[in-house]
Amino acid sequence: MSGRHSRQAHQSGFTLLEALIAFIILSVGLLGAVALQAKAKQASFDSMQRAAALALGNDIIQRIRANDVNNADTLYNFSFNSTEAIDDSANCQNNICSPEQLASFDRAQWQRAIRARENSGTLDNAVVCISPNRTNGPVTSEVQLTVVVTWEGRQALNGGLTGGVNCGDNNSERRALVLNSSVHLRAP
Numbered sequence: 001m002s003g004r005h006s007r008q009a010h011q012s013g014f015t016l017l018e019a020l021i022a023f024i025i026l027s028v029g030l031l032g033a034v035a036l037q038a039k040a041k042q043a044s045f046d047s048m049q050r051a052a053a054l055a056l057g058n059d060i061i062q063r064i065r066a067n068d069v070n071n072a073d074t075l076y077n078f079s080f081n082s083t084e085a086i087d088d089s090a091n092c093q094n095n096i097c098s099p100e101q102l103a104s105f106d107r108a109q110w111q112r113a114i115r116a117r118e119n120s121g122t123l124d125n126a127v128v129c130i131s132p133n134r135t136n137g138p139v140t141s142e143v144q145l146t147v148v149v150t151w152e153g154r155q156a157l158n159g160g161l162t163g164g165v166n167c168g169d170n171n172s173e174r175r176a177l178v179l180n181s182s183v184h185l186r187a188p
Contacts, residue, residue: 046153046175052122053149053177056113060128060147061181063106067099068185073132073143075103079167081127082114123151129167132183141185150176 064076086108090101097105114126129148134141148167153175167176 049122049151049153049175050177053126053151053175054179056110056123056126057128057147057149057177057179059113060106060110060130061145061179061183063110064130064132064143064145065183067102067106068183069099070141070185071099072103072183072185073134075099076106076130076145077132078107079127079129080107080111082111082123082125084111086111123149126151127167143183143185145179145181145183147179147181148176149179150174 064072067075069075087104088108090097090105090108092102092105110128114123114128127150129146129150131146131148132143133146134143150167151174
């Protein structure tokens, strides 16, 4: 009987070893699932930031198209950030404004929109750079717009490069979105 009893003790120890190995495999699998979930959340947040930057960049382009006066290339040739003081001197909401006042109003409205995005955690310390280049064609004048929106991301970019975009601080934490468009200006 003693041989039979020692065989049972050996078998129960082997079952404990199998249970420990299964627990380790399960733990590694769960840690992998948690890491995957964290990466998915980061990617989702990066996507939300890019979508907000795209919406705000398109907003300023549409504002420029609405103010398509002959000197729009000089009115909208500026850079600004969300931390600058907002110039509330022009209120074009219910008033008739000159093109210059409308450009100032557009800038103030864009800064308000960026600050609203900052309060939601979408875009931190955003900077916009607008570079209009005027081309004169045979029939109409056209402005080629380059709108760059940069913001501080939560994780470093690969290699710390922003793709040669020169708008705002060029540190490794900045994200950049470049929009190119054209605006046909009214005849003088």
